[in-house]
Amino acid sequence: MEEFSELVKAAQPEVRSEAKPETKAENYEIKEPYLSIKHVSKVFRKGISRLTKKGDGITALDDVSLDIGKGEIFGILGPNGAGKSTLIKAVTGLVVPDSGEVKLGGLDCKKDKEAFMAKIGAQIETPVFFNKRTGWWNLNYLARLQGGLPEQRIRDIVDIVGLTDRINTRVGTYSMGMRQRLGIAQAIMHKPELLILDEPINGLDPDGIVQVRELIRKLRDEYGTTVLFSSHILGEMQTLCDRVAFIARGRLVAVKTKKEIEQGLGDTSILAIVCDEPNRAGALVGEKFGFRTKVQGTTLYVEVKGGNIAEINKTLIENGISVMSFNVKTRTLEEMYKELTK
Amino acid sequence: MKGFFTVFSLECKKVFSSKGFWIFAIVILALCLIITATFSWLGEALEGMDDSVLGDTTVELSPGEMAEAYRLQLNEYLALVESGQVEVKPGDTTETELRNMIAICEYCQEHGVDINKLITLGSLGSLNMSSSDYVTTMMQVAFSFVIIMAIVLAARCFAGELEDGTMRMQLTRPVKRGVLLSAKYTATFVSSMTLGIVFTVLFMVIGAIAFNGTTYDVVLVDAYQNVAVINPYAAICLLVLFNAVALAVVIQFTVFVGTFFTKTGSLAIPLVLYLFADTVAALLYNTGIPFVGLFTNLNWAAGLTPTGAPIRGMSIYSMIAVTTVWFAAMTAINHIAFEKRDLK
Numbered sequence: 197m198e199e200f201s202e203l204v205k206a207a208q209p210e211v212r213s214e215a216k217p218e219t220k221a222e223n224y225e226i227k228e229p230y231l232s233i234k235h236v237s238k239v240f241r242k243g244i245s246r247l248t249k250k251g252d253g254i255t256a257l258d259d260v261s262l263d264i265g266k267g268e269i270f271g272i273l274g275p276n277g278a279g280k281s282t283l284i285k286a287v288t289g290l291v292v293p294d295s296g297e298v299k300l301g302g303l304d305c306k307k308d309k310e311a312f313m314a315k316i317g318a319q320i321e322t323p324v325f326f327n328k329r330t331g332w333w334n335l336n337y338l339a340r341l342q343g344g345l346p347e348q349r350i351r352d353i354v355d356i357v358g359l360t361d362r363i364n365t366r367v368g369t370y371s372m373g374m375r376q377r378l379g380i381a382q383a384i385m386h387k388p389e390l391l392i393l394d395e396p397i398n399g400l401d402p403d404g405i406v407q408v409r410e411l412i413r414k415l416r417d418e419y420g421t422t423v424l425f426s427s428h429i430l431g432e433m434q435t436l437c438d439r440v441a442f443i444a445r446g447r448l449v450a451v452k453t454k455k456e457i458e459q460g461l462g463d464t465s466i467l468a469i470v471c472d473e474p475n476r477a478g479a480l481v482g483e484k485f486g487f488r489t490k491v492q493g494t495t496l497y498v499e500v501k502g503g504n505i506a507e508i509n510k511t512l513i514e515n516g517i518s519v520m521s522f523n524v525k526t527r528t529l530e531e532m533y534k535e536l537t538k
Numbered sequence: 539m540k541g542f543f544t545v546f547s548l549e550c551k552k553v554f555s556s557k558g559f560w561i562f563a564i565v566i567l568a569l570c571l572i573i574t575a576t577f578s579w580l581g582e583a584l585e586g587m588d589d590s591v592l593g594d595t596t597v598e599l600s601p602g603e604m605a606e607a608y609r610l611q612l613n614e615y616l617a618l619v620e621s622g623q624v625e626v627k628p629g630d631t632t633e634t635e636l637r638n639m640i641a642i643c644e645y646c647q648e649h650g651v652d653i654n655k656l657i658t659l660g661s662l663g664s665l666n667m668s669s670s671d672y673v674t675t676m677m678q679v680a681f682s683f684v685i686i687m688a689i690v691l692a693a694r695c696f697a698g699e700l701e702d703g704t705m706r707m708q709l710t711r712p713v714k715r716g717v718l719l720s721a722k723y724t725a726t727f728v729s730s731m732t733l734g735i736v737f738t739v740l741f742m743v744i745g746a747i748a749f750n751g752t753t754y755d756v757v758l759v760d761a762y763q764n765v766a767v768i769n770p771y772a773a774i775c776l777l778v779l780f781n782a783v784a785l786a787v788v789i790q791f792t793v794f795v796g797t798f799f800t801k802t803g804s805l806a807i808p809l810v811l812y813l814f815a816d817t818v819a820a821l822l823y824n825t826g827i828p829f830v831g832l833f834t835n836l837n838w839a840a841g842l843t844p845t846g847a848p849i850r851g852m853s854i855y856s857m858i859a860v861t862t863v864w865f866a867a868m869t870a871i872n873h874i875a876f877e878k879r880d881l882k
Contacts, residue, residue: 240880247878285880285881289709290709290881291881292878309712310541310712310713310714313712313713316710318710320706320710321706322703324706326704328556337548338708338711341545341708341712341713342712343712344544382707
């Protein structure tokens, strides 16, 4: 209890301070996976073929395997309908996979259902509550299902998510952001070992986003909570996650560590050069450096790998091409995402 | 089991603290009081009337003689019905009912029981208003409303929660699906049953006040015209039991439908089946299918007669067996289907 109150105190001032750069998650060699997802497949079928598991259907997950270490913040990235939510639901047992297994610290998702779920705190898709009841009633109800939590802890959690003023009004009157906050509150109130958040920052205001980010870091640093979360907001992934999995059409496309992402982004950049003879300039650059080029109007785009930016400028000037402007655009996570999920 | 009681008590609290439950309770109470008022008015209106069956009632008759007189008249009428001279229209006393009444007359004659001091279950015996007649009739009325309420509650707490996603929130807690399903089922059953019992006690109080506590014994006739007479309090307990069985089956069916269909389906299908159960039973009655009588739980009471066959060709034991097998099979399918279901 006390340690939890300390967390509250500690979380409050830092929520407003700037996010510190994360240095802890550099090296991700997982010796012992905490959450292991093995060969999970799921095809959504209709009618009787649901039982026979044959025939056509929508493939939501196709042989997905993942290992997540203890205390890791793991992100899942993918376009709409890629299978992010289905994967998260398969982990929480809401969706029954056709094949494969999910284990959390040796506990099987199906066989040791209760012990498994006791270690998980989850907020899946849009948070849904009993709309005619108050936020407090809803939290209490879920706390009782959890096996009972001290009232003070629920109050602390309400404080952390900043809902103290509205907790005694009906959930039906809440805005999207407030529901999201209540959803996060119910997910973390029992101090889960594995926190699963599906689109946790949807509908949150900038303050809320910073708070959630800080809260996730805090939970991991202080309690060693493992966090699995999906988001569409790429910037969020980049700042928060230790590793990111890219999912497309139900398949796991790539898993990249934070370092890999940063390197991948730093390595490649796009040069936008406005000059008088873009076509000749493009031919020159392509010949000398072997980079891909593209001309649009008076602008020449060059995909640069590694350094050489100064060299390019020098070459152009030496060949008598007058350069009007020279812009360096580093490759964004967005572009990386597009490439990987193509 | 520990998990079950936690979820069960939570579900009960949820039902008892919901507005819907209390609105239902008040509406049912209001309807029953209106019916009570109509009855008491009817009782007063009928008080001065002559007993039309016997014609001249100035002659003092012993119970045996009175039963004999009834029997002769009924036999005469039955002969007319059998020969086709009198056409039985819907709503009239049917041939079976006539035979049952004759059987009752014979019983009274044999045992020297006053036929005017006996009541049948579920139909107000028009001329002999008594508190036992009132209570048993009103119980049937109240329980039919309670069953409708139970369907709504069951559809809301199961299919409704599956549909709006609150079930998902509950299932991300350390609760087994089977436990959640049975706890929700039991909570709906217990809350509806509580309401039914409260109403029964209320009617007993009203009955005692309005009818000076006059109680008559209850007469039961089975499919082979065997007669048994039971104490009115025993009859009330029996009715509570039969209604409990009906509630259990109906709620189970609603939850069952809810596992496969939407909330609307889970609400509409059992409701339509229940409201038209009598019509369905009447339609099927002529087909000679024996267990049609399972629909009308009053038939069950006839199982207490010596031979104990509420329906021709089916004893009370086989009726209990059929119901148990039905209930167990549906519950098993329900649990398996729910375990395998993907949640939205």
